[in-house]
Amino acid sequence: AQTVTQSQPEMSVQEAETVTLSCTYDTSESDYYLFWYKQPPSRQMILVIRQEAYKQQNATENRFSVNFQKAAKSFSLKISDSQLGDAAMYFCAYIPSNTGKLIFGQGTTLQVKP
Amino acid sequence: DGGITQSPKYLFRKEGQNVTLSCEQNLNHDAMYWYRQDPGQGLRLIYYSQIVNDFQKGDIAEGYSVSREKKESFPLTVTSAQKNPTAFYLCASSIQGRGESAFFGQGTRLTVV
Numbered sequence: 001a002q003t004v005t006q007s008q009p010e011m012s013v014q015e016a017e018t019v020t021l022s023c024t025y026d027t028s029e030s031d032y033y034l035f036w037y038k039q040p041p042s043r044q045m046i047l048v049i050r051q052e053a054y055k056q057q058n059a060t061e062n063r064f065s066v067n068f069q070k071a072a073k074s075f076s077l078k079i080s081d082s083q084l085g086d087a088a089m090y091f092c093a094y095i096p097s098n099t100g101k102l103i104f105g106q107g108t109t110l111q112v113k114p
Numbered sequence: 115d116g117g118i119t120q121s122p123k124y125l126f127r128k129e130g131q132n133v134t135l136s137c138e139q140n141l142n143h144d145a146m147y148w149y150r151q152d153p154g155q156g157l158r159l160i161y162y163s164q165i166v167n168d169f170q171k172g173d174i175a176e177g178y179s180v181s182r183e184k185k186e187s188f189p190l191t192v193t194s195a196q197k198n199p200t201a202f203y204l205c206a207s208s209i210q211g212r213g214e215s216a217f218f219g220q221g222t223r224l225t226v227v
Contacts, residue, residue: 009154033213045204045218052213091156093216100145100164100211101172106156 002027004094006105013082014113020067021077021108023092034068035093036077038086039107048090051075079110087112116141120205120219127199127226135190135222137205145211146188150174151202151221160203163188164211192224199226 003026013019025034036048051059051068058066063083067076079086092105118139127133137146145164149157159172163182177196182188188207192199202223206216 006156035215043202043221045206045216047215050215095211095213097213101159101162101170102147102206102208102211102216103159103173104149104157106154 002029002094002096002101002103004092004103004105006090006092006108008108009106010109010111012111012113013079015082015084017082018078018080019082019110021079021090021092021110023075023077023105025073025075025092025094027073027094027096029096029098031098032094032096034066034075035095036064036066036075037091037093037104038088039091040088045091049077082112084112084114086110118205118207118217118219120203120222123220123222125222125224127224129226130194132191132193133199133224135192135203135205135224137188137190137219138186139188139207139217140186141207141217142185143207143209143217144185145208145216146182147206147208147216148172148178148180148188148190149204149206151204157204160190162211199224 032053034051038046063080089107095102121136147162148160161180163169179191205219208214208216
């Protein structure tokens with residue numbers, strides 16, 4: 001069965017510092033996509049970053065970047081220069097391109113301290 | 115404006131009653147999803163559909179039913195067979211369900227009393 005695991009239920013970071021959120025996944029597929037979504041207190045899900053498994057280059061979006069290790073099935077999110085507005089729950093997600101089954105991890109709650 | 119709309123935002127029902135949650139999108143997306151969110155358990159997939167008149171069970175489909183008669187609509191019925199229906203429900207859609215980013219509705223909080 002395909003699974004996504006986020007082993008850190010809660011993390012905290014000082015404003016302006018860097019934090020890394022972990023995600024591992026289990027799959028036998030070779031063609032798939034990975035995502036990080038942010039859920040602020042409003043509970044509206046917001047896409048942070050997307051990674052295509054066939055691309056070796058790690059995706060980046062401004063202060064957000066990933067470390068994609070395909071062989072290790074690891075997909076961590078690095079947030080640089082953390083801001084108060086980054087405080088939210090972060091979800092890692094996976095979808096194989098052949099089934100369309102989009103599944104999520106348990107989430108990591110990020111606290112940003114001023 | 116294009117988007118995905120869930121209604122109502124809050125829903126209260128008595129135990130033993132079926133209830134239907136609405137999800138409508140005007141993004142012309144083929145794929146649609148329903149998730150349940152409970153504290154500490156992340157988003158768990160209930161049902162998903164990649165095309166009209168077809169849908170698949172997710173990881174926690176028991177006690178739920180869906181239909182996909184129109185591309186724009188993917189209603190979720192929480193039946194009396196669902197043992198613990200109180201939760202936050204999220205609907206999402208994506209272009210084809212082949213790896214594109216998913217867009218989410220604002221969710222429905224269902225409370226069964």
